Amino acid sequence: MIEAGKPATKLKSEAAQVLFERGLINQCTDIEALDEALASGPVTAYAGFDATGASLHVGHLMPLMTLRWLQKLGHRPIVVLGGGTSQVGDPSFRNDARPLLDGSQIAANIAGIRRSVERLVDMRGPDGALLVDNAEWLTEFRFLEFLRDYGSQFTVNRMLTFDSVKSRIEAQQPLTVLEFCYMMLQAVDFLELARRHDCTLQIGGSDQWGNIVNGIELGRRCDARRLFGLTVPLLTTASGTKMGKTADGAVWLHPEHLSSFGFWQFWRNTADADVPRFLRLFTEMPISEVIRLSELQGAELNEAKKILATQVTAIVHGPDAARAALEQGDALFSGSDEIAEPTHRMERHRLAEGLGLLELIVGVGFAASNGEARRLVEAGGVRLNGQVVDDPRRRISSGDLGAEDRLSLAVGKRRKALVEFG
RNA sequence: GGAGGAGUGCCCGAGUGGCUAAAGGGGACGGACUGUAAAUCCGUUGGCUAUGCCUACGUUGGUUCGAAUCCAACCUCCUCCA
Numbered sequence: 431m432i433e434a435g436k437p438a439t440k441l442k443s444e445a446a447q448v449l450f451e452r453g454l455i456n457q458c459t460d461i462e463a464l465d466e467a468l469a470s471g472p473v474t475a476y477a478g479f480d481a482t483g484a485s486l487h488v489g490h491l492m493p494l495m496t497l498r499w500l501q502k503l504g505h506r507p508i509v510v511l512g513g514g515t516s517q518v519g520d521p522s523f524r525n526d527a528r529p530l531l532d533g534s535q536i537a538a539n540i541a542g543i544r545r546s547v548e549r550l551v552d553m554r555g556p557d558g559a560l561l562v563d564n565a566e567w568l569t570e571f572r573f574l575e576f577l578r579d580y581g582s583q584f585t586v587n588r589m590l591t592f593d594s595v596k597s598r599i600e601a602q603q604p605l606t607v608l609e610f611c612y613m614m615l616q617a618v619d620f621l622e623l624a625r626r627h628d629c630t631l632q633i634g635g636s637d638q639w640g641n642i643v644n645g646i647e648l649g650r651r652c653d654a655r656r657l658f659g660l661t662v663p664l665l666t667t668a669s670g671t672k673m674g675k676t677a678d679g680a681v682w683l684h685p686e687h688l689s690s691f692g693f694w695q696f697w698r699n700t701a702d703a704d705v706p707r708f709l710r711l712f713t714e715m716p717i718s719e720v721i722r723l724s725e726l727q728g729a730e731l732n733e734a735k736k737i738l739a740t741q742v743t744a745i746v747h748g749p750d751a752a753r754a755a756l757e758q759g760d761a762l763f764s765g766s767d768e769i770a771e772p773t774h775r776m777e778r779h780r781l782a783e784g785l786g787l788l789e790l791i792v793g794v795g796f797a798a799s800n801g802e803a804r805r806l807v808e809a810g811g812v813r814l815n816g817q818v819v820d821d822p823r824r825r826i827s828s829g830d831l832g833a834e835d836r837l838s839l840a841v842g843k844r845r846k847a848l849v850e851f852g
Numbered sequence: 853g854g855a856g857g858a859g860u861g862c863c864c865g866a867g868u869g870g871c872u873a874a875a876g877g878g879g880a881c882g883g884a885c886u887g888u889a890a891a892u893c894c895g896u897u898g899g900c901u902a903u904g905c906c907u908a909c910g911u912u913g914g915u916u917c918g919a920a921u922c923c924a925a926c927c928u929c930c931u932c933c934a
Binding site for chain 1 (some may be wrong): 881882883886887888889890895896897898899900
């Protein structure tokens with residue numbers, strides 16, 4: 431087993447080298463043997479995603495990037511959607527049980543997750559990546575059969591030693607049998623994929639180590655198979671917090687939960703110290719280019735951040751969305767409040783009715799209530815046609831309209847609108 | 853089944869009859885500085901037809917001139933005992 435950060439002993443396979451230099455390897459059960467396997471022919475690798483949310487988020491990006499690289503280098507990815515395991519809930523490193531999901535929620539979540547996955551790995555063609563749902567086999571088992579076939583291969587003694595459940599037990603928090611069996615289910619997944627698709631490598635987050643190891647063991651005991659496990663690093667920011675939060679919560683991959691521009695902004699706002707690492711992990715630029723960009727200093731790093739944002743957005747949302755986001759970003763921060771195209775439309779007669787500034791701010795969605803809008807105005811954060819307005823009672827009249835009956839409204843540095851009255 | 857403890861604003865958490873739209877912290881937002889970074893500093897952080905009104909401290913009722921604060925019942929969670 432290797433730990434992250436240790437220098438790569440001469441790796442033979444391109445795949446292992448790439449994953450290593452990208453920083454995608456945290457731990458591996460047997461890097462030499464895996465390297466050997468990757469060098470001698472195509473390897474089938476899988477990563478699983480439970481349907482705990484309606485969309486994947488940036489935390490899921492690392493295993494997906496790993497699969498993407500493997501695919502690019504001639505190996506074959508399988509993405510497992512946890513339609514079965516989601517009915518149980520992974521207890522790993524959690525001090526309380528997950529709320530149980532019902533079937534319709536799981537189905538809806540899987541549909542959302544699938545769309546992001548399809549962008550990241552190529553499912554097309556006979557050699558394309560495979561997308562499978564573990565409900566396919568997990569729901570088929572009968573209880574006694576399952577216990578006899580697999581329950582006999584696990585000892586509670588060993589299961590209790592895993593860090594992933596230790597804290598729960600030490601904290602004397604209840605760990606139900608249902609949750610406790612999760613690791614068996616994931617182990618069976620691996621075995622099943624090995625049998626069905628000759629899958630020999632499982633990739634997961636570092637919290638999945640225990641679950642992965644169980645699968646490897648099961649493969650050895652049942653079928654004398656040689657399986658491998660690889661974990662990707664936990665994604666944290668330079669400031670030490672678990673990464674992936676914005677004002678509205680997690681940084682979702684699905685455009686319905688976070689717009690492609692919002693996604694782009696997230697990466698554009700990366701802290702300086704995170705830029706080199708993120709370029710490696712989340713873009714596919716040659717390492718030489720990554721290094722060049724990483725060496726930029728001071729304000730020049732902003733260029734690197736834009737490239738980072740655009741590259742990641744292109745991977746997750748497509749090149750067109752990435753380009754549009756870049757343009758939108760440039761326009762937004764060009765210094766003026768001018769935007770080329772109207773973002774909102776309002777009925778012209780509202781001017782005659784005495785449209786208030788606060789109403790306008792709420793109308794374009796920059797504040798949730800008049801009170802909030804009022805505070806923004808009083809704090810001097812609101813600009814009308816480029817001029818700061820600090821009177822909350824200000825009314826909008828036709829005199830405020832410029833060419834084509836438009837006016838610009840901006841709140842803070844990053845929220846700008848062009849309203850057209852027609 | 854028995855005994856005790858807890859449920860407060862986006863989150864954590866103080867508050868045990870009026871001065872409480874509720875300390876403090878976090879987060880978020882706005883401002884200054886700047887590079888859309890980090891650090892720092894300042895301000896704001898329930899709603900409204902706004903010198904007033906309404907809604908809010910698990911739920912429902914009650915005591916009181918007046919309750920987040922007292923009482924009762926209920927719901928949820930936790931701890932200990934059986």
